[in-house]
Amino acid sequence: xxxxxxxxxxxxxxxxxxxxxxxxxxxxxxxxxxxxxxxxxxxxxxxxxxxxxxxxxxxxxxxxxxxxxxxxxxxxxxxxxxxxxxxxxxxxxxxxxxxxxxxxxxxxxxxxxxxxxxxxxxxxxxxxxxxxxxxxxxxxxxxxxxxxxxxxxxxxxxxxxxxxxxxxxxxxxxxxxxxxxxxxxxxxxxxxxxxxxxxxx
Numbered sequence: 540x541x542x543x544x545x546x547x548x549x550x551x552x553x554x555x556x557x558x559x560x561x562x563x564x565x566x567x568x569x570x571x572x573x574x575x576x577x578x579x580x581x582x583x584x585x586x587x588x589x590x591x592x593x594x595x596x597x598x599x600x601x602x603x604x605x606x607x608x609x610x611x612x613x614x615x616x617x618x619x620x621x622x623x624x625x626x627x628x629x630x631x632x633x634x635x636x637x638x639x640x641x642x643x644x645x646x647x648x649x650x651x652x653x654x655x656x657x658x659x660x661x662x663x664x665x666x667x668x669x670x671x672x673x674x675x676x677x678x679x680x681x682x683x684x685x686x687x688x689x690x691x692x693x694x695x696x697x698x699x700x701x702x703x704x705x706x707x708x709x710x711x712x713x714x715x716x717x718x719x720x721x722x723x724x725x726x727x728x729x730x731x732x733x734x735x736x737x738x739x740x
Contacts, residue, residue, distance in 0.1 A: 570627045571654055575661035577622045577639055580669045581680060585622030588641035588668065591615040592626050596636055596650045596722060605640035606648065622665065628654050634717060637661060644668040651718050696729070697737035704734075 577586040592615070593608030600607055613635055614626040628635060636650040647668055652661065675681040700707040711730040715723040 569630055569657075571630055571657045571659075572625060572627050573655075573659060573661045574623065574625050575618075575637070576624075576665035577618050577641075578665045578667055579644075580667040580684060581673055585620065586618065586641050586644065586668050587620065587622070588618050588639045588644070589615070590618055590624050590626075590640075591638045592628060593636045593638065594632060596634075596718070598648070605646050606638060608636050608638065608648070626661065630654065637666070639666055639668060641668055643671055645671060651722060693733060693736045696733040700733055700737055 575590065577588050577590070578584060579586055589605065591608075591612040593612050595608040598606040598608055599610075613628055613632060616624055616626070618624040632654050634651045634653055636648060637652055639647040645668065647666060649663070649666065669675070673680070708730065711726060715726045718726055
């Protein structure tokens, strides 16, 4: 079965990116160690998957069952039996895209993740993969999964914005410039939606 690439959703990772961006700059040059974990979306059980970190934000072949984001990944490996893995990425790479692929699951790509300080986890924690045999169009749990992630992301962002709207907007602006292109527009749109969700001008 050929599994089409599922476009990543920025709302999943922006809250984590906002919390890391402030400390991601000005760090000492050198390799940075990041831990990740993968679980099944339906049962929350560990998933053994092929994991790759790429420099690019857009796929170079979106027809591939496990979409590449360039000629060679920054790091690659396989998660362990408990779903965990560790990557080391050089500090010269400010952001990267994580791609997760496993038999029986739709592939997942999380773009423009900040290469934060050494020891910070790969966001989101954990990364969840959706099983192919759980057809989203017919699944009883898919609507609840979508609503839950929307609520968590919007409420988290609204809370961070409520602490200091000026600082929040400054981080969003910086992140938008780093993402660039259509991704920057998506980030700005999400920030605007956050303000409306939190009933703040």
